[in-house]
Amino acid sequence: MDTERYIVAVEIGSSKITGAIGTRSLKGVVTVLGVDTEPLTGSVKRGFVVNPDEVSSKVKRLIRKLNNRIGASKKIKQVYVGIGGQSLHAEDHMISRDYPEGTPITEDIIKRLQEEAREMPIAGADILEVVRTGVLVDDKPKSGREEIEGSNLKMSLKLIVARDDLKKSVFRCFSGEPSVVRYIPTTLSTAYVALSNEDRQAGVMLVDFGAETTTVSIYKDGLLRYLSTIPLGGYNITCDIMTLKVTEPEAESFKVRLGSAKVMGEESNITLRGESSSEIKSLDLSKVVKARIEEIVANVNAHFEYAKCDRKSLGAGMVIVGGASKLSNLAELIAEKCDIRVRKGALRQDMLLDVASQSKSADYLQILGLLYCGKENCVEVLPKVVDEPEDEPHEEVKPLSPKEKRAQEKAQEKAEQERRKREAADAKREEKERKKREKEEKVKGPGLFGKLKEMVKKAENLLDDENDNF
Structure with a gap:
């Protein structure tokens, strides 16, 4: 099972x-x-x-x-x-509730208010997610999941919204x-998977470079502080390369194989050949790629001002993810233009x-x-399906006599007893083998299986301690 x-x-x-x-x-x-x-x-x-x-x-x-x-x-x-x-963004929202003096403010109460906020009507938009950014009980911050008594609750939220027909x-x-x-x-x-708890606590900007959009989100003190979407992405670079009179598949191939966000050293003007014998000059490719990616990076840089965020306060810098983030030398270009430490996203170690x-x-x-x-x-x-032989006549089933029924029941009981004996014998044998393996592992050390168990246990403990919206 x-x-x-x-x-x-x-x-x-x-x-x-x-x-x-x-x-x-x-x-x-x-x-x-x-x-x-x-x-x-x-x-x-x-x-x-x-x-x-x-x-x-x-x-x-x-x-x-x-x-x-x-x-x-x-x-x-x-x-x-x-x-x-393109329409995805975050909006600030505040909830305030009064309760009788000494009311226990529990996690269930807070989650219920979050769910109520999800149903709040917004003209022309859908609320896709509700992210908690702060809780005050009688004007005192509430952290963690501990229960606090009070008479007033204030909760600040980020409503993640998009156009209502998306x-x-x-x-x-x-x-x-x-x-x-x-x-x-x-x-x-x-x-959730690209940023560690330490990243979100220290402050970090996550930039997801997609095909047609680039999404910017900022985390600080463990919480989401800003989210917005730029209507530009990697496909815009592909379209610009197509103006050099190459097909879309060839333009995509040129971008992935030879495109660069930044000139590294002196660049020569050589002829580049595509898969369908098309030709473009390397300087022309470099110009269109750099022009568009610099425009996208400039838009990303502007979001520090839109978010009223001091980039120096982001201790973890910037993390870039998404298909278009693979463009050669993009991290170096962003670090130069945005004056911030940049690294490519990877799966959290836990x-x-x-x-x-x-x-x-x-x-x-x-x-x-x-x-x-x-x-x-x-x-x-799925339930098991028993196939019946085709084109064979079905025999008429005659009702069993009381004697035949008793004999059938005894046979079933005996079969059940035999099955239980086999299971008990199998369990005894497995337990014996397990003890034998444990004894061998004590002599030889943890080995691969033991190390894997330790890694799983560590991951389980880290995930148990995590506190986020998911």
């Missing part, structure tokens, strides 16, 4: 749909079973689905791929879906099965991945973030 829950997550981006499936232990440790993708072209614009039929077809194909990873005896029945786009456009891609458990703002789930996925974890931070934020089981076990 499975002791773990299966979590399934899907992220619909502008250039591809990504899906992942994994198991979540009772202690919250996630093991990734697989990540799959389906390409998209023109069906999603800055997070909004403009061609739901094509996206729905790709989603179904992706779900089949993920289902094949867990076998025919199980079926994906629901998924977590990442959501984002979620509807994504919902149209999930008709029938699987259903959607929850829509999660991808920028929040990515921060997150446990299977060995096969570990090497590519930096490429899949967004989908892994959604996977880690999932809590509910997304897979059902």
